Structure formats: structure tokens, C-alpha cells
Amino acid sequence: MATTNPTAINVNDPGLITLVNKLQDVFTTVGVQNPIDLPQIAVVGSQSSGKSSVLENIVGRDFLPRGTGIVTRRPLILQLINRPPANNQVNGTKDVKTSDAESNVDEWGEFLHIPGQKFFDFNKIREEIIRETESKTGRNAGISPAPINLRIYSPNVLTLTLVDLPGLTKVPVGDQPRDIERQIRDMVLKYISKPNAIILAVTAANTDLANSDGLKLAREVDPEGQRTIGVLTKVDLMDEGTDVVDILAGRIIPLRLGYVPVVNRGQRDIENKKAISYALEHERQFFENHKAYRNKAAYCGTPYLARKLNLILMMHIKQTLPDIKARIQSSLQKYTAELAQLGDSMLGNSSNIVLNMITEFTNDYRGVLEGKNQELTATELSGGARISFVYHELYANGIKAVDPFDQVKDNDIRTVLVNSSGPSPSLFVGTAAFELIVKKQIKRLEEPSLKCVSLVYDELVRILSQLLATPMFRRYPALKEKFHAVVIAFFKKAMDPTNKLVRDLVAMEACYINTGHPDFINGSRAMAIVHERHNANKPVQVDPKTGKALPPAVPPRSQSPSLDGNEGSGFFGSFFSSKNKKKMAAMEPPPPTLKASGTLSEKEVQEVEVIKLLITSYFNIVRRTMIDMVPKAIMLNLVQWTKEEMQRELLENMYKTAELDDLLKESDFTIRRRKECQQMVESLTRASEIVNQVQ
Numbered sequence: 001m002a003t004t005n006p007t008a009i010n011v012n013d014p015g016l017i018t019l020v021n022k023l024q025d026v027f028t029t030v031g032v033q034n035p036i037d038l039p040q041i042a043v044v045g046s047q048s049s050g051k052s053s054v055l056e057n058i059v060g061r062d063f064l065p066r067g068t069g070i071v072t073r074r075p076l077i078l079q080l081i082n083r084p085p086a087n088n089q090v091n092g093t094k095d096v097k098t099s100d101a102e103s104n105v106d107e108w109g110e111f112l113h114i115p116g117q118k119f120f121d122f123n124k125i126r127e128e129i130i131r132e133t134e135s136k137t138g139r140n141a142g143i144s145p146a147p148i149n150l151r152i153y154s155p156n157v158l159t160l161t162l163v164d165l166p167g168l169t170k171v172p173v174g175d176q177p178r179d180i181e182r183q184i185r186d187m188v189l190k191y192i193s194k195p196n197a198i199i200l201a202v203t204a205a206n207t208d209l210a211n212s213d214g215l216k217l218a219r220e221v222d223p224e225g226q227r228t229i230g231v232l233t234k235v236d237l238m239d240e241g242t243d244v245v246d247i248l249a250g251r252i253i254p255l256r257l258g259y260v261p262v263v264n265r266g267q268r269d270i271e272n273k274k275a276i277s278y279a280l281e282h283e284r285q286f287f288e289n290h291k292a293y294r295n296k297a298a299y300c301g302t303p304y305l306a307r308k309l310n311l312i313l314m315m316h317i318k319q320t321l322p323d324i325k326a327r328i329q330s331s332l333q334k335y336t337a338e339l340a341q342l343g344d345s346m347l348g349n350s351s352n353i354v355l356n357m358i359t360e361f362t363n364d365y366r367g368v369l370e371g372k373n374q375e376l377t378a379t380e381l382s383g384g385a386r387i388s389f390v391y392h393e394l395y396a397n398g399i400k401a402v403d404p405f406d407q408v409k410d411n412d413i414r415t416v417l418v419n420s421s422g423p424s425p426s427l428f429v430g431t432a433a434f435e436l437i438v439k440k441q442i443k444r445l446e447e448p449s450l451k452c453v454s455l456v457y458d459e460l461v462r463i464l465s466q467l468l469a470t471p472m473f474r475r476y477p478a479l480k481e482k483f484h485a486v487v488i489a490f491f492k493k494a495m496d497p498t499n500k501l502v503r504d505l506v507a508m509e510a511c512y513i514n515t516g517h518p519d520f521i522n523g524s525r526a527m528a529i530v531h532e533r534h535n536a537n538k539p540v541q542v543d544p545k546t547g548k549a550l551p552p553a554v555p556p557r558s559q560s561p562s563l564d565g566n567e568g569s570g571f572f573g574s575f576f577s578s579k580n581k582k583k584m585a586a587m588e589p590p591p592p593t594l595k596a597s598g599t600l601s602e603k604e605v606q607e608v609e610v611i612k613l614l615i616t617s618y619f620n621i622v623r624r625t626m627i628d629m630v631p632k633a634i635m636l637n638l639v640q641w642t643k644e645e646m647q648r649e650l651l652e653n654m655y656k657t658a659e660l661d662d663l664l665k666e667s668d669f670t671i672r673r674r675k676e677c678q679q680m681v682e683s684l685t686r687a688s689e690i691v692n693q694v695q
């Protein structure tokens with residue numbers, strides 16, 4: 001038979017459906033989700049419209065649970081597989097005739113949840129369906145979307161895959177959940193909305209077609225009626241003189257695939273245990289003898305429906321086959337690649353693996369820092385580029401944001417000036433005051449500089465985590481942990497000399513103020529600028545960025561102070577203000593803290609401005625130096641150092657033979673995933689062989 005010959009399945013052969021069933025087989029046994037969505041025929045309709053009866057007639061056997069109320073409570077995926085009688089083929093003996101009630105060696109069912117067990121007794125199949133339904137839904141009328149998979153092998157069926165779904169209901173009965181209607185609807189929709197599902201919409205002919213729940217739901221997902229077949233049951237129960245001829249002709253609700261009228265056994269036939277063979281015969285006679293259907297009897301009844309379904313399914317598969325092939329191929333590629341990435345379970349000796357991983361890690365670390373990493377993305381900066389960002393954006397701006405004058409006010413400068421001149425009033429601007437202030441401000445640069453070191457450290461840790469996120473490290477979690485611990489310890493070790501160097505850089509700047517720096521605006525030049533401004537009666541504005549004097553933009557802030565030492569002016573002016581007159585008279589000792597206050601004299605104003613000009617100019621030089629030098633220090637003692645010494649450090653700390661085997665224990669994930677991938681590759685390879693049989 002063509003269906004059993006593996007080398008030649010033609011698209012015009014019903015073997016195509018066998019092929020789909022084989023594919024389904026391949027994937028269901030794998031136990032992982034099926035990557036290929038195969039076409040199925042889903043049966044929908046209101047409760048008691050006759051869905052189960054239609055299915056049983058198609059199968060030709062009684063095997064579905066019957067009763068009142070909602071009987072189908074879980075989806076039943078029914079695979080019918082046409083299989084020639086074994087004794088006919090093997091022994092050439094005559095077919096053993098059996099009645100419906102008896103078991104037949106050539107007809108049996110198998111449940112996916114009880115693999116390997118053949119059910120020859122169809123009553124037992126019914127019992128198992130009931131038992132399995134109740135195991136998920138309980139005895140009450142609850143429903144469950146978990147499907148039951150049943151396969152029926154028989155010489156008397158056409159190869160088809162059908163899904164029996166719970167009947168659409170409106171009113172909950174007994175202790176059914178209140179939202180039973182929605183639950184069933186959702187479940188049914190799940191099956192019929194797939195674009196490759198064929199919808200068998202069952203409607204009792206003695207009810208109004210326009211009110212058919214099955215058709216209504218089918219129309220929601222297939223508004224054009226492209227993949228819906230109408231089945232009209234209970235044609236025998238129609239009122240005398242009425243028939244379904246208008247429906248069949250597509251004059252009521254047209255469907256591209258048309259309608260098939262059927263006659264199933266009535267309730268009484270079932271109770272009287274009338275055989276299905278009797279029902280099919282009864283159905284045939286009904287259509288052949290009915291005056292409305294007589295001339296189209298060939299297009300009526302269950303056998304015609306089965307053939308039509310088979311044909312539709314076949315056409316459907318034929319259409320979707322190229323897509324199925326492509327999907328199998330791409331899944332196969334995906335899983336093969338993943339399998340390769342997971343590696344063999346038996347790799348070379350452990351010291352080689354660790355050695356290779358150390359070398360690879362070191363190269364990658366270097367690569368990331370140097371921007372040579374292959375997996376560079378265009379979406380974000382990585383490795384070295386991020387460190388560069390830390391230097392040139394974060395650090396540079398952090399340093400620029402340190403403003404000496406947010407802490408040093410004019411009055412403070414004045415105090416220092418007075419102090420540094422000692423007990424005798426100063427004659428000219430004291431460099432001592434300038435140095436004192438500028439040194440203090442330079443020390444403030446230590447904090448952002450050390451912060452820069454720690455930001456770069458964070459970046460290195462980030463790179464480390466990226467490098468440890470590879471499948472190779474996922475495979476060996478102990479090795480990954482060890483790498484992590486060794487590298488972090490290494491980074492931390494490198495932090496001490498780095499921090500020290502950076503601290504020293506700041507200390508160097510604070511230690512010696514090089515007033516001979518070529519970029520420094522020297523004292524006489526500063527004084528000249530200030531004098532010039534003051535002569536023009538304008539205060540000097542200093543550009544905080546360049547330290548250069550700016551043309552004045554605002555009117556003078558302070559009035560020119562008087563020089564005659566009036567009360568309230570001069571350095572001690574405010575202290576000896578009126579409220580302190582008593583103290584003045586008493587000549588009490590000065591208070592514990594004494595600050596400069598009061599209005600500044602012209603000379604003082606100029607002195608303060610000169611000092612500020614000098615501070616700004618010098619501080620800018622130092623800032624530039626730090627922005628230049630601190631990254632170099634960090635590169636030297638942290639980045640470059642770890643880059644160059646990484647391999648040695650790793651070898652020293654990891655390459656200990658005693659530990660190697662423990663480090664190379666594969667993760668459970670790797671072991672499990674490898675198995676899954678192997679199964680998938682196996683199944684997909686089989687699937688690919690199966691679909692490739694189709695010319």
C-alpha cells in the first residue's frame with residue numbers, strides 16, 4: 001500500500017494524512033512542545049447537537065461517553081489511522097467478521113497517557129475516557145482544557161485527526177462554575193482560531209440555523225467561511241414537509257466547504273444498544289428514500305462526510321506542507337546549533353578544558369577592553385568604551401564641578417589674608433594666603449578621583465559578568481564561581497595600588513604649588529588686571545572655565561569702601577560695632593572665633609579679587625592635570641595591570657589538579673538541556689525525513 005511505503009508518498013495520496021499523523025507521533029512522544037502546528041479538524045456545536053454521535057459514526061464504533069448534560073468535558077484529540085487488517089496481509093486468511101460489540105484484532109485504541117497499551121474493547125476506551133476526564137475535572141460538571149489523546153487504528157476508518165470539544169452551553173447546571181459558558185467558549189476558540197484548523201460546525205437540523213452556536217463561533221474566527229464545514233444532524237427529526245435543501249444549496253448561510261446532512265442514532269437506539277452498522281445502514285436508507293434528498297443521496301450521510309473531511313484535510317496539508325517543511329528545517333537548525341553549543345558530554349581531559357577556558361577568558365577580557373570583541377553591539381557601549389565614558393564624561397565633569405568658591409567666600413579669603421600677614425598689616429597680596437586656600441581646594445579633588453577608580457572597578461566587574469555569561473560557563477557552574485571569585489579578588493588586589501597612586505597624585509598637587517607653571521596667571525599680572533578693572537570702577541569677573549578675566553557684565557557689587565577706618569568698616573569694624581561698644585570700652589579679650597566681617601576696604605576688595613583670580617587660574621591647571629593624569633593612573637595600575645596579569649593570576653589560582661574535576665561538574669541545566677536538544681534533533685530529523693518523502 002502507498003501509505004506504508006516509506007519512499008513514495010504522493011501529494012494526491014491519502015498517505016499525506018498518514019504522514020501528518022506520523023509527524024504528530026514523532027512530536028508527541030518527545031514530550032516537549034510541538035514546534036509544528038499540524039492541521040486538525042475541531043468539532044464544535046451546542047450541547048446535545050450530536051457531536052459525539054457524528055464522531056462515533058465516522059469511527060464506526062461506540063466508544064464515547066454518553067449521558068445527559070455536559071458529557072465531553074475535556075478536549076479529545078482523536079487520531080484515526082487507517083490500517084489494513086494484519087491477518088489479511090500476513091496470512092492471507094479471510095477477514096474475521098465481528099459484530100460491533102465484539103473486539104476485533106484489527107481495531108484498537110491507544111491513549112497517549114497509557115503508552116503501549118492497546119484497547120481492543122471499545123467499552124474499555126469509553127471507561128478510560130470517563131476515568132481520565134474525572135481525574136482532571138472531578139466528578140462535577142467542571143471542564144478542563146487539558147486534552148486527552150486517543151488514537152484509533154482500524155481498517156474501517158479513514159485517516160483523520162479530529163478534536164471533540166465540550167458542547168457550547170448557556171446555563172450552568174448543578175454545581176457547574178457560573179462562568180462555564182465563557183470557559184467552554186475560550187477553550188473552543190483556542191482550537192478553532194488556529195488558521196490551520198478546520199472547523200466542523202455541528203447544528204441540529206431541527207433547530208434554527210441562524211441561532212447555531214457552532215456556526216456563530218466558527219464565524220468569529222472564520223468570517224469568510226473558508227475553513228468551516230457545516231454538519232446538520234437530526235435530519236430525521238425534522239417536521240414533516242421541512243428539509244435542509246435550502247441550507248445545502250448555500251441559500252441560508254453559505255460556507256465555501258458546504259454542509260453535509262447526517263442521521264445518527266436517536267437516544268432510544270442507543271439505549272437499545274443498536275449497533276452503529278445498523279445506524280449507518282438506517283442513515284443510507286433514510287437519504288436514499290427521502291424525496292428531498294433522493295437525487296443527492298451520494299452527498300449525504302456519514303460516509304460522505306468522512307470522505308469529504310479526509311479530502312479537505314489532505315488539501316489543507318498539501319497547502320501547508322511547504323511551511324511545515326520550512327519550520328522543521330529551521331527548528332532542526334536551531335536545536336543542532338544549541339546542541340553544538342552545549343558541547344559533548346565527554347570532553348577531553350579536565351586540565352585541558354580549564355586551560356582553554358583561561359586562555360579564552362583572558363583573550364576575551366583583553367578584547368572587550370580594547371574594543372575588539374566580536375559580539376560588539378551597536379545598541380550600547382561596551383567594555384573599553386564604557387571606561388572611556390567614565391573618564392571623559394563622568395570624571396571630567398565631576399572634576400569640573402568642583403568649584404573652589406562654593407566653599408571659599410570673599411570673607412574667608414579676607415580672613416586668611418589678614419591671618420597670613422600676621423600681626424603687621426600686609427603690604428601686598430600674600431602668596432601664602434593663595435597657597436593655603438588653593439591647597440585646601442586641591443584636596444577636594446581626591447574624592448571624585450577615588451570615585452572614578454571605583455567606577456572603573458565596577459566596569460571591570462561588569463565585563464567579568466558578561467564574560468561569565470557564556471554557555472560554556474553555564475555548563476560548568478563551579479568553574480564559573482571559581483573564575484568569579486579569583487577575578488574579583490584580583491581586581492580588589494589591584495585597587496590598593498591604584499587608589500594609592502590616585503591619592504598621591506592629589507597629594508603631589510596639594511604639596512607643591514608651582515606658581516611658575518607656564519599657564520598660571522602670575523601675581524603681578526593678576527594685580528594689573530584687578531587694578532585696571534578697579535580704575536574703571538568695575539569688578540573683575542573671572543571665567544570659571546578659563547580663569548581669564550572677563551569684561552564686566554554687571555554693575556559693581558560693593559561700594560568703594562572708605563579708607564578712613566570708620567566704625568563699621570574695615571576688618572574689625574563689625575566686631576566693634578555699636579552693640580559691642582561696651583566690650584570695646586572694657587577691653588575684653590577677643591571672642592574664641594574671630595572672623596573678618598564688615599565692609600571691605602578698597603585695598604581689601606582688590607586683594608580678594610586678586611587672590612580669587614589666582615585661585616581660579618591655578619585650580620584650573622590642577623583640574624586639567626587631574627583629568628589627564630587620574631585615568632592614566634587607573635589604566636596603569638588597574639586596567640592595564642589586570643589585562644596583562646589576568647592569565648598569570650588565573651593560572652596561579654585555578655590550575656590546581658586536585659580541584660579540576662570538581663570545577664568541571666556540569667550543571668543540571670546543561671545535562672537536561674542537552675538531553676532535550678538531542679531528543680528534538682532526533683525527532684526533527686525523523687520529521688524531516690518524513691516530510692521529504694513527499695514529492
Ligand SMILES: Nc1nc2c(ncn2[C@@H]2O[C@H](COP(=O)(O)OP(=O)(O)OP(=O)(O)O)[C@@H](O)[C@H]2O)c(=O)[nH]1
Pocket residue numbers: 045046047048049050051052053054066067069070071072166167168233234235236237262263264265266267268270
Ligand atoms: N434522532 C436522532 N437523534 C440524534 C441524532 N444525533 C444525535 N441524536 C441524539 O441527540 C442526543 C445528543 O447527541 P450527542 O451526540 O451525545 O450530542 P453531543 O453534541 O455530543 O453532546 P455533548 O457532548 O453533551 O455536548 C443523543 O441522545 C443522540 O442520540 C440524529 O441524527 N437523529
